[in-house]
Amino acid sequence: MIETLSKQASSAVVALEENLLDWNEVLKNFKTTFGNDIYESWIRNINLKREFNHYVVLTAPTRFVRDWIVSRYADKILDIIKTFKKSIQRIEFFIEESKEKSDKIDFQRDNQISSIENSLLNYNRFNLNNSFDHFMVGESNELAYTAARKVCTQSSHYNPLFIYSVVGMGKTHLLNAIGLDIENSKQVMFISAERFMYHFIRSIKSNDMVKFKDFFRKANVFIIDDIQFVAGKEAMQEEFFHTFNALIERGSQIVVASDRSPSNLDRVQGRIKSRLSGGLVIDIQPPDLNLRIKILRSKFEDIKKNFNENYNLNDEVFKFLATEITSSIREMVGALNRVLAFSKINTKSPNIYECKRILKDFINDNKKSINVESIQNIVAVYFNLNIQEMLSPRRSRSLARPRQIAMYLAKKYTTNSLPDIGRKFSNRDHTTVIHAVKKIEELVKNDNEIKHSITEIIKRLL
8 A cells, every 4th residue: 555655656746748848939938928138138047957747847047046037927937838738837946057067966866965855856955155155244143154164163062053033134044054065074954944844744644754753863964944933833843852852962963043042932842942042042133234235245246247247336325225124134135136127127327216216115114024023133232232131031220121122112013912022022921011111111201311222223123
């Protein structure tokens, strides 16, 4: 029975239909549909990698090209492909930088990087663009960068290494860079918590947990991203706990990333929090203005190099983008892409007025993205504190007052309930939040220094 099911599953994955796509004809249709300019700039960069019964795998030369095509043209591309082969239900993209490299890549490659067995698009292929050389270092992320480099040369020196920050600050970039640096010398496993959960559930359903355990416990370096997604999933936490212990016992290095510190992981077992806190815990703070400008210039130079573009952007444009968009590096680069699209179409660098018009909805949306974590980060930066210090049980005024201000702003600018806000401040009771709100409301009326501080924090927040 098991053998029959295995054969059926294998056939479903690798079986190709007899009427294979004529990719040259598909490309001709792309050119007619999208027009010559879009085709030459974007569509001609994709190629057919593999074809299966119900989907195709297409290649793009860089992550930037892939993201641009997926966000703007993917639905239309799928519609066109379906006119040639009705059974195709989806398309998937794979980054393949050059033909020379693509000849060496196999979807089930057998090298130092562990693949997710039976997954045609495995999730631990490292992005060459996200290397240490491409990581822009400043005061806000220098410690995380240094620690990431350290585990590449001295495994188990910081074990586990836990990196956290709000979204879009470069956590995944650092994880990817670690994998790139050591992939040729060690057995590396790089997976997101979501994919770990997917394979865990699949193994339970297929009654194959022994194979699952063996597979995930054989790495020399185990890198897992977005660990906050295990929250509330008790069975998965149980398995992750035992996987973690098994890896530590065999001397494997573990690297974890999250959008919050171990102590602030809601609905996660205490013993897991304890183990995640037992190594080196580092937060990445939002970058300052100079670092944001540096990142934008670096991304711009990469784009010019990849696409042989000759236009330039004014210094005031870089400063405008870095000043207006501060909550996420990823969103800031997205805004840069929109400005570059304008420059390409109009063959000029936009002025500030044009930038405001181009990014009007982008900037407004960015200003609305306020949550408890972003408030905590901004308050901590303003008072020159580490977030762990601010959220600690210590009651000294230098820590208690910023903590109370953060609670006050969380109540004012988010829709979180009082108990929920308390949980995000190291599981404090909602009555503590009520006291903090009342205290700050009183101080705002009578203490000009506190009033000024809150005004400045709100400016940064908005």
